[in-house]
Amino acid sequence: MTWINRLRLFGGVIGVVLLVAVLTLIFNQRQTEAASLTATVDSDQYVVGAAYGGTVTKQYVKDGQVVKKGDKLFTIQSVALQQDLSNGLKISNSDAYNVDTDAATLTYLATVQGQVSDLKAKLGNSLGSGQDFAKISVTNSQFVSAEYLLSPGDYGRITEGAPVSILLPNNQSIAGTVTTIEVATDSGKARTDVRVDSPELKDAALGNLAKPGTPVVATLQLRDDGPLAGVSDVAFDFLRQIGLK
Numbered sequence: 403m404t405w406i407n408r409l410r411l412f413g414g415v416i417g418v419v420l421l422v423a424v425l426t427l428i429f430n431q432r433q434t435e436a437a438s439l440t441a442t443v444d445s446d447q448y449v450v451g452a453a454y455g456g457t458v459t460k461q462y463v464k465d466g467q468v469v470k471k472g473d474k475l476f477t478i479q480s481v482a483l484q485q486d487l488s489n490g491l492k493i494s495n496s497d498a499y500n501v502d503t504d505a506a507t508l509t510y511l512a513t514v515q516g517q518v519s520d521l522k523a524k525l526g527n528s529l530g531s532g533q534d535f536a537k538i539s540v541t542n543s544q545f546v547s548a549e550y551l552l553s554p555g556d557y558g559r560i561t562e563g564a565p566v567s568i569l570l571p572n573n574q575s576i577a578g579t580v581t582t583i584e585v586a587t588d589s590g591k592a593r594t595d596v597r598v599d600s601p602e603l604k605d606a607a608l609g610n611l612a613k614p615g616t617p618v619v620a621t622l623q624l625r626d627d628g629p630l631a632g633v634s635d636v637a638f639d640f641l642r643q644i645g646l647k
Contacts, residue, residue, distance in 0.1 A: 441548035456480030557592035
């Protein structure tokens with residue numbers, strides 16, 4: 403065998419070894435990722451409600467309207483409030499409502515800035531005590547609510563603060579982190595609900611892509627407990643730095 407053929411054979415062996423190594427790293431990386439069953443953009447919500455039921459006599463907002471803190475929402479006239487006032491109960495104004503003791507009414511106010519939804523306090527409606535009157539989706543509080551179906555072993559590798567890649571409908575990818583984890587068992591699998599926070603969701607340039615209800619794909623990075631964990635992390639960090647991943 404000539405030296406040229408030996409060099410070719412040696413080069414071929416090295417090439418195969420490198421290919422196997424790369425494929426092994428890719429396989430190992432795939433084993434540490436979990437794609438969401440479902441995932442949507444959500445937001446923190448403030449529920450408007452109180453112990454007094456009554457009839458809505460004034461309505462200042464409608465579903466979908468954006469309100470600022472302190473804006474009037476609606477006024478309720480309450481027989482129960484009137485009875486409590488006549489019995490000497492003292493009720494003062496607060497950030498959540500203004501009280502008119504003469505008319506026995508409560509005018510509810512927005513305590514946060516956001517968008518009104520699920521408005522039940524519409525003019526003429528009668529509302530029961532303890533009922534939710536409306537909700538306000540808090541401005542700039544977007545997060546991703548994602549659901550995963552995991553094996554018990556994979557569930558054990560989820561950690562708070564773990565990185566998550568969020569794929570938007572326009573195929574743009576943004577970064578997030580796990581902040582809360584809730585789980586229930588479903589046929590031996592861990593049906594896991596995860597909240598993912600991402601400062602990038604608050605970027606006004608995203609427009610409707612960051613609107614609550616927008617479907618996304620959230621790929622969760624599981625803790626890598628395998629023997630190639632360190633090598634895999636170093637290799638993929640390098641690829642990310644040079645823009646190949």
